[in-house]
Amino acid sequence: MKELMALDPAAVRCPYPYFAKMRADSPVTWIDELGCFAVVRYQDILEVVRDTERFSSRMPTGPKAAADTFAVLQQLVSDGGASIEALAAGMGMASVSVLLSADPPSxxxxxKLVSRAFTPRRVRDLEPRIREIAEDLVEGFVARGHCEFISEFAVGLPLRVIAESLGVPPEDMAMFKRWSDDLTAVIGNHQMSADQLRRMLSAFVEFFAYFTERIVERRAAPSEDLISAIVYSAAEGERPLSDxxxxxxxxxxxxxxxxxxxxxxxxxLLLLLEQPELLAALRADSSKIPQLVEETLRLxxxxxxxxxVANVDTEVGGVSVRAGSSLWVIYASGNRDAEEFTCPDVAxxxxxxxxxxxxxxxxVHYCLGAALARAEARIGLEVILERLDDLALDGEADLLYERSYVLHGLRQLPITFRRR
Ligand code: HEM
Structure with a gap:
């Protein structure tokens, strides 16, 4: 686990043996580096996340991230390295608890209000557009016979779908992507630099200014986009959502x-490249794609x-946990728990x-965007398999993973293929 906490590349790429050892030896264990308990067994994780009275979501990215952000923020204030406006936006943001960081009843x-904007029907209506975007992205590289799959496809698909849903026009896309990068850089990265934090604060200021204008526009003239749906359903609640x-x-x-x-x-895609028998199975029967999406999410x-955060003195998996203690519920570990999944390491x-x-x-915090994410993954893979043949990794270079213990995945995936 020390290796994962140090963001050692091999551990970040494959942390599963550490989780397996913890499940066997000490399923609720203190992690000094993060200042919290790790909860690694499927049933213990369920117990924690389903009990919102005993456990709060008020610090969803963990105490270490919060403390580190605060320390870098203090440094920025004393150096005069960030504008008052940016600091105020950052602080203001930290004090607003919504969805992921909110607890019942709020x-x-x-x-309830935003679910109306994320209905299965809305996702179904988006599917043709998801396919168009995926095809457009493939068109950008298909003639070349090789591409860098992450930057040329995997980034663009969800980014364009959510940007269009929020009513962001194509000319603002690069800015939208920069905000996404700057706001995400701090998650699970406890070696964040002052520069990264400064960029995050600026991104908040720009993002808020931009979307404040969009909210005003939609109030005056609603359209079909997600912002309009939220602006309007937000106003209907007993306690309407604030801006x-x-x-x-x-x-x-x-x-x-x-x-x-x-x-x-x-x-x-990496799973398919590393396990050609899976690729062959999907080529023979594309109705298996949704199942591979689920297995990839699990693995x-x-x-x-x-x-x-524990609200009260309590016990998890037989271990005493004091009120105020943080717990890291490691979904990726629960997903490979043999008590729940037979042959858990196999797709x-x-x-x-x-x-x-x-x-x-x-x-209650089950992902609001799960249906959208599933649709994007399924349609994205359908388009890749329809348009590209002889898929292979391009070269033997080490694959580069995100430097994070929370977010997991590739930063680059160079591939070769033949046009179908
Ligand atoms: C593969 C893609 C995705 C994964 C793996 C994922 C994962 C998660 C997880 C694990 C949670 C639970 C948080 C918790 O336990 O505290 C969550 C919540 C959430 N997700 Fe996702 N997510 C994905 C895609 C999306 C998309 C596309 C959207 C929206 C556009 C989205 C929006 C949200 C929101 C708003 C919450 C908070 C819900 C709440 O607290 O009520 N996610 N997601």
């Missing part, structure tokens, strides 16, 4: 929805785990309980 009220709450939600869609789906697409969970296209994985969490 979480449930917010969730800062809506802005924090849009930021959450950006951070929670983009990188995660990018990572899923990268892991899906290479893009969000390896998130954090809860099995016939697994009966493949959708029981915890990659989208569980309980």
């Amino acid at each position: 979480h449930d009220e917010q969730r 800062p709450e809506m802005l924090a939600m849009f930021a959450q869609f950006l951070v929670a929805g983009n990188e995660t789906t990018t990572k899923l697409l990268g892991s899906l 290479e969970s893009p969000v390896q785990g998130l954090f809860r 099995d296209l016939e697994r009966a309980n493949s959708r029981s994985h915890l990659a989208f969490g569980n309980g």
